[in-house]
Amino acid sequence: MPIDVDEVQRREAIAQATLAIAARDGARAVTIRAVAKELGGSTAMVTNYVPTRTALITNAVRAAESRWRTDLEAHLGDLTGADRLRATVEWHLSTEPEDLLLRTLWVEMLSTAHIDPAGVDHEEPRESRQEFLEASLAAGVPDAALAADILSLLTRGYYVSTMEEPAHWTPERAGRVARAVVDALMAETPARHG
Template sequence: MPRQVNPEDRLALIHDAVIAIAVQSGFAAVTIRAVAQHIGASTSAVTHYLSGRDELLREAIRREIGLLQANAERATAGLDDAAALRAFIEWAVLTRDEQSHRLWLALVLGAGSDPVLREELDRFNAWWSQQIQRRVDGIRPARPELLVDLLNVVVDGLIVSAFDAGQPWAQDRRARLLEAVWRAVGQ
């Protein structure tokens, strides 16, 4: 009798494998064969659920980004715009783990040559920009565009600096830098 496989469990396993491979080796290393090998199954066990590599990437990235977005929404729920802006930025650089930062870097690096990754990164960036802009608009700073740009550079810089140094800056160091940014912008 064939073994019964729960489709949702299998898809979650496949998505987790995509993310694990991307974090470890970059998205270029994500192939149907590599995913199948990672989960200990045949390639047909992967293609039974997903039609090809593009769908494999798209679905795994959307699942992962959806989880990140849900975490960000929980971090900012019920806060006024100023507090929500601060909580959102702190969520991005203080609470996300190294795997999330590595996934982000792999996505950014892969987006230059892979249209699926570019599309998903653009979707995430549109969401990110809307989150920042909405909160900045609510606090009405003198130069909102400058504040948006500054926050984006600080977040990107803190995430990327982890790879330049070989490991993320200590959380207290990142928190001190953010505190200096908040003081500088009057928040």
């Protein structure tokens, strides 16, 4: 008789094992075989849920994303208008250790996009742009769609920059850039406070 396994729980266990390996040994060490070993089972217990290395990494990134949404909402609280827009951008520019780890996995995931496009997470960047769009609209930014695109490029570029020059891109420096960009976007906004 086959063992009844909860798919959501198994995918979460696979994600946690993937993150543990990446934190301990680096993103390059993440393989299906390594994750199976971390879980104490065969590769089939992994490949039944995530068939490729890219899917394995994407699974870990997506597991973190579900926590990000809750964290973002808690960070924003009752903020409105320009304050909410600034806080949204600053949240995306965090440098918590888990964020840095996930960025290394994100780059690994993207590096295989040309050979495994279905394995790459396309939902999260769309959700982030939507968050920027909604915050820009609520702040009264004149061209909210352009602002969402600019902020998306800013944050994605920041992710790469924190891996290239982690000592240079301190939270203070990133926050200063974020405030300058948001202030520039707000410059054409009719005099409103919020």
